Amino acid sequence: MKFLDFDRVLCLSPHPDDVELGMLGTIMKYPETHFTVLCVTKGGTKCLQGINARNRVEEVLNAWRVVGAPNATICFADCDYLTEKDGDSEWVNYIETEFLGPSECDAICLPTKDDSMFEHRFVNGLGAPLARHTALSLIEYRTPSTQASWQPNLFVNVEDEYEKKVHALQSFVSQKEKPYFSRKAIDSFHSNYQCAKKGHCVVEQFKVVEIYARINK
Numbered sequence: 001m002k003f004l005d006f007d008r009v010l011c012l013s014p015h016p017d018d019v020e021l022g023m024l025g026t027i028m029k030y031p032e033t034h035f036t037v038l039c040v041t042k043g044g045t046k047c048l049q050g051i052n053a054r055n056r057v058e059e060v061l062n063a064w065r066v067v068g069a070p071n072a073t074i075c076f077a078d079c080d081y082l083t084e085k086d087g088d089s090e091w092v093n094y095i096e097t098e099f100l101g102p103s104e105c106d107a108i109c110l111p112t113k114d115d116s117m118f119e120h121r122f123v124n125g126l127g128a129p130l131a132r133h134t135a136l137s138l139i140e141y142r143t144p145s146t147q148a149s150w151q152p153n154l155f156v157n158v159e160d161e162y163e164k165k166v167h168a169l170q171s172f173v174s175q176k177e178k179p180y181f182s183r184k185a186i187d188s189f190h191s192n193y194q195c196a197k198k199g200h201c202v203v204e205q206f207k208v209v210e211i212y213a214r215i216n217k
Contacts, residue, residue, distance in 0.1 A: 003030035003156075004211070006106040006137070010099050011037045012126065014082070014111060014119040016056040017172050020063050021189070022141035023109060024165045025158025026204050031071045036099060039076045040091070040123055043174075053080045055174060062171035067164060075099075082119045092129045100130065107137035112207065114150035115143065127209070135212040142205040144180040144189060152205035155195050159202040162190065 003009060003026060011027075013019040019037050027035045039060060042053035057076055064074055077094070099105065110127050111120040120143060127138045142152060158165065166186060175181045180189070195203045 001030050001032055003033040003035075004107070004137070004139075006033050008034045008036070008105050009107045009109055010095075010105050011035055011109040011141075012095075012111070012123050013037055013039045014117070014123045015039070015041055016043045016060045017063075017169075017175060018111060018120070018143055019109075019141070020060070020165075020169060020172075022111070022143050023156075023204050023206075024063075024067065024168060025161040025190075025202075026156045026206075027072055028067060028069055028161040028164065029156065029158060031069075034071050034073070035069075036073045036075060036105075038095070038099060039074070041079050041081050041119070042076055043081070059172045059174060063168040066168040066171060082122055086122065088122070088126055088129065091126055095126065095130060100134075100136075105136060107139055107211075109139045109141050109206075111143050112140045112146045112150045114147040116145045116147055117143075120145060131210075137211040138209040139211070140207040140209060142189075144185070150207065152192075152207050154206040154208050155192060155200060155203045156206070157195075157200040157202065158190070158204050159200070162202045 011019045016039055043056035060074060064072060108127055108130060110124050113121060113124045115121050130136065131138055169186065179185060190202045192203050192205065
């Protein structure tokens with residue numbers, strides 16, 4: 001099966017664990033779509049006291065070892081953390097050059113615009129310039145810091161993939177004391193009342209910003 005009939009999707013993760021929290025089940029669910037996950041930062045010491053970038057990178061790799069998804073490629077930009085002084089032009093050029101060659105990508109998944117973390121908003125802002133010349137679909141994925149004003153319009157049932165996802169998330173040992181990494185919080189993160197009424201009790205949530213049908217491909 002393919003995710004929205006896409007062959008290749010680029011997933012932008014502001015930090016280690018964002019894509020894993022937001023859409024790991026979806027990646028497992030659709031093995032015929034290839035997902036390239038780019039960690040924009042390595043989550044270095046400025047982000048987390050006592051935790052260095054090497055630790056965070058290893059956590060990501062360990063999570064993917066648990067999943068064993070052959071349809072995912074995990075990449076890391078050479079950046080420990082973002083600052084509010086960062087501009088988007090160098091990032092756009094880097095991603096275009098390294099990840100968006102001809103016919104290499106159908107869509108970009110990125111964190112939401114309605115988010116309480118500036119790094120997530122910054123990465124979301126890369127979507128429009130990256131898609132300015134080509135018919136790249138843009139899809140937002142929900143994160144724990146997504147605000148209540150954000151309204152999803154795409155729900156993926158990940159009930160079959162959920163326990164393996166939860167097991168993989170345990171690889172992020174630097175986050176285990178964070179309230180959003182408790183099992184109750186993770187279970188709540190994957191719930192939606194309207195979906196539950198319809199029998200989909202464990203979902204990942206997305207918002208299709210713009211989507212282009214694949215023609216003659």
